[in-house]
Structure formats: structure tokens, C-alpha cells
Amino acid sequence: MAKALVGFLFSALTLGAMTLDEAYAALRAKNYQEAIRGFEQAAKLDPGHASIRKDLAYTLLKIGETEAARDQFAEAMALDPADDQVALEYAFLCYETKQQAAARRIFDRLRKSGNSTAAQAFENVDRPLREGIVRWKQALELSPDNFSAHEELAKLAEQRDDPDLAAEQYQAAWKLRPARRDLLVDLGRVWLEQGQTTSSKIEDAHAALLAASRASEPRIAEQARELLPPRYPYVYEFENALVLDPSNDALRRELAYLHLAMGDNSIAEKQLQALPPAPQAVPPAQENKLPQNTSNDNKLLGEQSLDKGYLGDALRYLHAAQENDPMDFEVMLKLGWAYNILKDDRDAVRWFSLARYSPDAKTASEASKAYGNLNPSLRLLRTTVWAFPTISTRWRDTFVYAQAKTELRVAFPIHPYLSVRFIGDARGAVRLGANISPQNLSERSVIVGAGLASTPWRGLMAWFEAGEALRYQIPHGESGTALPDYRGGISYAHALRGPRRLFAETNDDGVFISRFGNDSLLYSQNRTGRTFGENVQVYWNWNATVDATGEYWANTAETGPGVRFRLNPLQFTVNFLRGAYLVNQYNPYRPNFNDVRIGVWYAFTH
Incomplete structure (x- = not known):
């Protein structure tokens, strides 16, 4: 048995080394997709090897997969906490992918050990946050009901690792505009962070996220569901969510059906009676319809979905934006990256090729680089x-x-x-x-x-x-x-x-x-x-x-x-x-x- 185990381990190590060799050979040949597949396979065979994760991360950066590279640096940092260079790369990518709080936290830790690069990066991150917080606090002193001031102050506080101030300001913004259920996602996220030290905040977080998960906008609902536990919510969690968001009809209706399923007919009836009557359907007159800027809306939603990793939604919104404005080269570039992340390189190359002709130099340069990296591997x-x-x-x-x-x-x-x-x-x-x-x-x-x-x-x-x-x-x-x-x-x-x-x-x-x-x-x-x-x-x-x-x-x-x-x-x-x-x-x-x-x-x- 021992010999068989040793033989198995030896063969696994040998296979891992050979897979790794293929990855490095593909990397030298600039065949980045093959190199990535090789590094991923090698990481599965040898999950404790930090250098594999690091090389995979650098290769992902070559094809523009910044978030995936960030996640691989995080894995490498967990495997080798003493590698300050990996931690520094991770922090910079966190900042680039809008995870400023995590970036600031890593820069802060590294600067305390004497890393001058981290010290400068920390100051570059922290100074605008400090100054912004002071500025928005002054704005609120002059206008306490200023919604934008509450929202911006909350975002800056969250990025500066101040969850108490962030939660206070998100809650204030939500009370001013209860229709903005994306604020419930932000509030739930901050309460979850507070829950690491204060257990009562976990229930508050679940209430906010449950209310947001029943929002009418799919993107907001999906973001909230990702932060919730995988189980179905309890009755008291529905009740807590309704206390926070009493106008959430979808949430109240689901609670009523849950009570019916449990046999609590009287409680279910009370919840159903609390719902507003359904409005009469009145077909709008064609002449009263206002023109809508659907292209910009779809583009914004597509970019937000792509940033959050909702690739299906991103493609749907970006294609709609492209149909409304066929000459928006920035949308073409975003479509290229979305298809590239989905490993559909043929469609990705097609969109990158179109985006190369953008009059904007930055967009054209990024598209040309991506096209040059992908196109050779697809040609007959x-x-x-x-x-x-x-x-x-x-x-x-x-x-x-x-x-x-x-x-x-x-x-x-x-x-x-x-x-x-x-x-x-x-x-x-x-x-x-x-x-x-x-x-x-x-x-x-x-x-x-x-x-x-x-x-x-x-x-x-x-x-x-x-x-x-x-x-x-x-x-x-x-x-x-x-x-x-x-x-x-x-x-x-x-x-x-x-x-x-x-x-x-x-x-x-x-x-x-x-x-x-x-x-x-x-x-x-x-x-x-x-x-x-x-x-x-x-x-x-x-x-x-x-x-x-x-x-x-x-x-x-x-x-x-x-x-x-x-x-x-x-x-x-x-x-x-x-x-x-x-x-x-x-x-x-x-x-x-x-x-x-x-x-x-x-x-x-x-």
C-alpha cells in the first residue's frame, strides 16, 4: 500500500512538472491561452506551490484578465505570506479593480515593515480618501439631507476601512431614497464586515440583503443573492427585511406565500391585505412616450455587469448598446473583453478588431494589443x-x-x-x-x-x-x-x-x-x-x-x-x-x- 501511494505521489508530481513545462513553453511562445491552461492544471496537481499561482497571475495580466490575475495573486499570498512582492502586486490589482479597502489594508501592512513603494502607494490611496471624507462631512453640515453627500461619504468611508461611518451614511442615504435598493446591497456588505466583530450585525446584513435580493432589477437582486447564505431565508429574516424595507411588495408577497405553505392562513392574509391594490392597466398613448437614452443606459449597465462579473447580463446590455450606437468603439472593446473572459476568443477577436479603429488613442491601443495577442492562435x-x-x-x-x-x-x-x-x-x-x-x-x-x-x-x-x-x-x-x-x-x-x-x-x-x-x-x-x-x-x-x-x-x-x-x-x-x-x-x-x-x-x- 505504501509503495502504491509513493508511486501515485511520484506520478502526480511528474505530471505536474510536465504540465508546468508545457505552460512555460507556451508562455515563451506567447501562446498565452495555452500557458494559462497549463498553469491552471499544474495548480490543481500541486495546489500548495505559490510560484505557479504567481506565474499564472502574470500570464493572465498579459491578456487583460485583471480580476482573475488579482484572485491568483491572492491565492499565492495565502500560500506564501512572506512574499512581499506578491502582496504588493495583489494590492495594486485590488486598487485597479476598485477594491480600494483591501488595497489600502495591504499597503498599510507592507509600509509598516519598511516597504517604501507600499508607503507611497498607501499615501496615494489614503490621502484622497481622507480629504474627500472631510469635504463631504462639511457638505453635510451645511445640508444634512444632501443625498449625494451621504452616498459619497459612505463609499469613501468603506474604501478607507471605516465600516461604522460607511454603514451610518449608507443607512442615511437609503432613508432619503428608499427606491434605491442597490444601497441595501452596500449596506448589507458593510454590516457583514461589522459582523466579524459584532455578531448582531449579521442579522441586520441578512435583512438588507434579503430585501435587495427581491428587487425588481436583476443585477441588484443577483448581487444581493451572492452575499446571502445559500439556504432559504427563515420567517423572522423576512420580517426583519420588511421592517427595513416595508414598501417591498415582492418580499411581502413571498412571506405571505411562505405562511400559506406553513398553514398560517391568518398571518398570510394579513400580509396579502397589506399589499397595495393592483393598478388598472392603461395603454400609454404613443404620442405621450418620451424619448429614452437607451444606448447610454445599456452601456452603463453593461459596464457595471462586466465589472461585477455578470457576463451574461454584460453581453445582453452591451449588445443592446451597440445596436443603438453602432459606432461606439468603447462598447466594441468591452464586448471583446466579455467574450475573452468567456473563452470565446473568435468573437473576442472580431470585436477587438473593430475597436482598433477607434478615434480614441487609448481605446485603439488597448484593442490592438488584445487583438495581437489573440489573433495568431486562431488563424488557419x-x-x-x-x-x-x-x-x-x-x-x-x-x-x-x-x-x-x-x-x-x-x-x-x-x-x-x-x-x-x-x-x-x-x-x-x-x-x-x-x-x-x-x-x-x-x-x-x-x-x-x-x-x-x-x-x-x-x-x-x-x-x-x-x-x-x-x-x-x-x-x-x-x-x-x-x-x-x-x-x-x-x-x-x-x-x-x-x-x-x-x-x-x-x-x-x-x-x-x-x-x-x-x-x-x-x-x-x-x-x-x-x-x-x-x-x-x-x-x-x-x-x-x-x-x-x-x-x-x-x-x-x-x-x-x-x-x-x-x-x-x-x-x-x-x-x-x-x-x-x-x-x-x-x-x-x-x-x-x-x-x-x-x-x-x-x-x-x-
């Missing part, structure tokens, strides 16, 4: 272009490797593609020894081909292509500009992330190339190191290359330090390597070598 044809120029002191040469590949993305594990590769160098043919003919250090060719590739599975991918190599420099003693070229292989990539931003990764490739005498090469590049910030990695290289025919240049081992850093859109690598030839027959060089290798990586997908 996807083109990837990459280039990797490298300087090598060992060969005293500059090499260039590049490829443009267009793939047909089909719902099948294997997909076809067309490819154009460029492989060349700056020196051309060099003489390696007194009695050795000059030789090229690279293929110096443009290779046009068609091939098949598998969809990556846990970091593993297979491919094969057939084409024609067009040589722009023919080696000494050879002839023919165009040569058949067949190549294929298996690639594997795997990465592990450890504590304190440590990492280990491997990239392994087995390649068959017909033009090298049908030779097969296996090369493995491995790095272990640490990440600093978001764009710098320092590591140690462990590389090896072997081949099937025993060529001296294809059998080496090398090691040494390196650094990798990103200056968008370029990634730079600098490696200081000490190597040895594993095969020295026909080797015109010494058995060991030093190499400073500097590379620049650039890639994009369209």
Missing part, C-alpha cells in the same frame, strides 16, 4: 519567422540561422507546413591546415521545403521535411547549385522552476540530414541558474553533441557560464565556454577549445 494559417545571428570567437566568424514557416493549423495531431531556411556565415571557405582544402563553416544555403510536424506533447515534438537546398556558395571541389535536402528529427524541451527563482532547463534535438552523408546528430543544451527581475537570467551551460558517423566537429562537450537578457523584442545570450572534442581523428585543431558565443534571438508569429 500561422506564419512564424525567427532569426538567430551568432558571433563565435572559436571560429572567428558570424553565423546566421533563420527560418520562415507557414503552418496549416488543423484539429489533428500532425499538421503540414512550408518552410524557407537560411543557414550561412560571414567568412566563407577557410583553410583548416596546410594540406587541407578550404572548407565552409556552414551550409551557406537557402533551403526550401515542405514538411509535417506533430503538435507538441509534454515538450516533445517530431518533424520531417523534404526540399531543395539552393547553395549561394559552392564548396571547393563540388558542383551543383541545387541539391535535394531531406531532414527531420525529434525535439524535446523541459524546464523546472525552483525556489528563489532558481531554474533548470534542457533543449534536446535529434536531427537527420541527408546532405551530410545521411548523418544523424544528437545535441543537448542544458542550463541551470537563477532569474533576476523579469528579463535577466544567469546560468551555467552543460552542452554535448554527438553524431552517427564520428565527425570530429560533431562530437564535442562544453561547459561554462552564461547570461541571457531581453530587450524587447530581442533576446541576447552571451556564453563563455570551455570545450573538448570527443573525436580527434582527422581533427586539425587542439583537443580543447575556448569560445565566447554571442547570440541575438528575434521571432514573431503572424
Whole structure:
């Protein structure tokens, strides 16, 4: 039994690591949706790993899912309370998503431990709240029945973590305008917070929320239901709610039916008699109808529903607003985000594409960024272009490797593609020894081909292509500009992330190339190191290359330090390597070598 349990745990950990590798690979390829799915799966397999939640949160931010990112930072903060950076990210996102009270609370805690960024952020949050509270209190001294002053003062007090003042002002605002049942939701929320220290406030909160949950406006009713216990309310809770909101006919009618179901007919009759008589239905004259600004109303309701996470309501209101004003680009952008949150990326891309043409620069920029992130993953044809120029002191040469590949993305594990590769160098043919003919250090060719590739599975991918190599420099003693070229292989990539931003990764490739005498090469590049910030990695290289025919240049081992850093859109690598030839027959060089290798990586997908 113990062995089986150990085996199960080992397999679960292995699966989690592989899922995590796929997520990081997708993240490097800017396939954010796949990365998010990988991180979510890894978090399920290893729920106690705070770094997974943190990386998931940063990835969600890349596609604009701010609230989801905030929630993941909250999970990471709960798992690792000592990580002040996570707490700081969470606080900033709380503030951005209008949870000012939570943001202020976290900033306050962090500033007390000496965090200067948190101290400045706390002051930026707290100062306008302090000043606003003073200003609205002065307004109420001049006009005690000023509804707007009561409501604004309540909101500021709630954001400043003063539930007593907030409850007092929400209640005052509600008494002035009892038809505003959204104030009951606010009042219930604040009373629930007070209930953490004063238990009697829980009943008051349930009364306010129960009354609001029977409001005629669906959005308000849904907000209230989310804060109520999942059970059906008790009779005394209905009665408390009616004391607070005696004009709530839906609430009173439901209480009457509840009494009827319980057999209390006389009490039910009293409640029904307290209801106002139903008004006579009088069809309004068409000429008396006033024009309504339905577009702005629907837009406001759609934005509020989207902010609260009521996506169905948000889509309904936003579509109605768009029909009334087809040129409202802000509504188009909101529709894009709503569909994106619902994982309907095809509709999201369509709305983001329309919103890109907004005359407002901010709206157009946000839509263009979202469109650029989502669109490549949905296209039937996807083109990837990459280039990797490298300087090598060992060969005293500059090499260039590049490829443009267009793939047909089909719902099948294997997909076809067309490819154009460029492989060349700056020196051309060099003489390696007194009695050795000059030789090229690279293929110096443009290779046009068609091939098949598998969809990556846990970091593993297979491919094969057939084409024609067009040589722009023919080696000494050879002839023919165009040569058949067949190549294929298996690639594997795997990465592990450890504590304190440590990492280990491997990239392994087995390649068959017909033009090298049908030779097969296996090369493995491995790095272990640490990440600093978001764009710098320092590591140690462990590389090896072997081949099937025993060529001296294809059998080496090398090691040494390196650094990798990103200056968008370029990634730079600098490696200081000490190597040895594993095969020295026909080797015109010494058995060991030093190499400073500097590379620049650039890639994009369209």
C-alpha cells in the first residue's frame, strides 16, 4: 500500500512538472491561452506551490484578465505570506479593480515593515480618501439631507476601512431614497464586515440583503443573492427585511406565500391585505412616450455587469448598446473583453478588431494589443519567422540561422507546413591546415521545403521535411547549385522552476540530414541558474553533441557560464565556454577549445 501511494505521489508530481513545462513553453511562445491552461492544471496537481499561482497571475495580466490575475495573486499570498512582492502586486490589482479597502489594508501592512513603494502607494490611496471624507462631512453640515453627500461619504468611508461611518451614511442615504435598493446591497456588505466583530450585525446584513435580493432589477437582486447564505431565508429574516424595507411588495408577497405553505392562513392574509391594490392597466398613448437614452443606459449597465462579473447580463446590455450606437468603439472593446473572459476568443477577436479603429488613442491601443495577442492562435494559417545571428570567437566568424514557416493549423495531431531556411556565415571557405582544402563553416544555403510536424506533447515534438537546398556558395571541389535536402528529427524541451527563482532547463534535438552523408546528430543544451527581475537570467551551460558517423566537429562537450537578457523584442545570450572534442581523428585543431558565443534571438508569429 505504501509503495502504491509513493508511486501515485511520484506520478502526480511528474505530471505536474510536465504540465508546468508545457505552460512555460507556451508562455515563451506567447501562446498565452495555452500557458494559462497549463498553469491552471499544474495548480490543481500541486495546489500548495505559490510560484505557479504567481506565474499564472502574470500570464493572465498579459491578456487583460485583471480580476482573475488579482484572485491568483491572492491565492499565492495565502500560500506564501512572506512574499512581499506578491502582496504588493495583489494590492495594486485590488486598487485597479476598485477594491480600494483591501488595497489600502495591504499597503498599510507592507509600509509598516519598511516597504517604501507600499508607503507611497498607501499615501496615494489614503490621502484622497481622507480629504474627500472631510469635504463631504462639511457638505453635510451645511445640508444634512444632501443625498449625494451621504452616498459619497459612505463609499469613501468603506474604501478607507471605516465600516461604522460607511454603514451610518449608507443607512442615511437609503432613508432619503428608499427606491434605491442597490444601497441595501452596500449596506448589507458593510454590516457583514461589522459582523466579524459584532455578531448582531449579521442579522441586520441578512435583512438588507434579503430585501435587495427581491428587487425588481436583476443585477441588484443577483448581487444581493451572492452575499446571502445559500439556504432559504427563515420567517423572522423576512420580517426583519420588511421592517427595513416595508414598501417591498415582492418580499411581502413571498412571506405571505411562505405562511400559506406553513398553514398560517391568518398571518398570510394579513400580509396579502397589506399589499397595495393592483393598478388598472392603461395603454400609454404613443404620442405621450418620451424619448429614452437607451444606448447610454445599456452601456452603463453593461459596464457595471462586466465589472461585477455578470457576463451574461454584460453581453445582453452591451449588445443592446451597440445596436443603438453602432459606432461606439468603447462598447466594441468591452464586448471583446466579455467574450475573452468567456473563452470565446473568435468573437473576442472580431470585436477587438473593430475597436482598433477607434478615434480614441487609448481605446485603439488597448484593442490592438488584445487583438495581437489573440489573433495568431486562431488563424488557419500561422506564419512564424525567427532569426538567430551568432558571433563565435572559436571560429572567428558570424553565423546566421533563420527560418520562415507557414503552418496549416488543423484539429489533428500532425499538421503540414512550408518552410524557407537560411543557414550561412560571414567568412566563407577557410583553410583548416596546410594540406587541407578550404572548407565552409556552414551550409551557406537557402533551403526550401515542405514538411509535417506533430503538435507538441509534454515538450516533445517530431518533424520531417523534404526540399531543395539552393547553395549561394559552392564548396571547393563540388558542383551543383541545387541539391535535394531531406531532414527531420525529434525535439524535446523541459524546464523546472525552483525556489528563489532558481531554474533548470534542457533543449534536446535529434536531427537527420541527408546532405551530410545521411548523418544523424544528437545535441543537448542544458542550463541551470537563477532569474533576476523579469528579463535577466544567469546560468551555467552543460552542452554535448554527438553524431552517427564520428565527425570530429560533431562530437564535442562544453561547459561554462552564461547570461541571457531581453530587450524587447530581442533576446541576447552571451556564453563563455570551455570545450573538448570527443573525436580527434582527422581533427586539425587542439583537443580543447575556448569560445565566447554571442547570440541575438528575434521571432514573431503572424
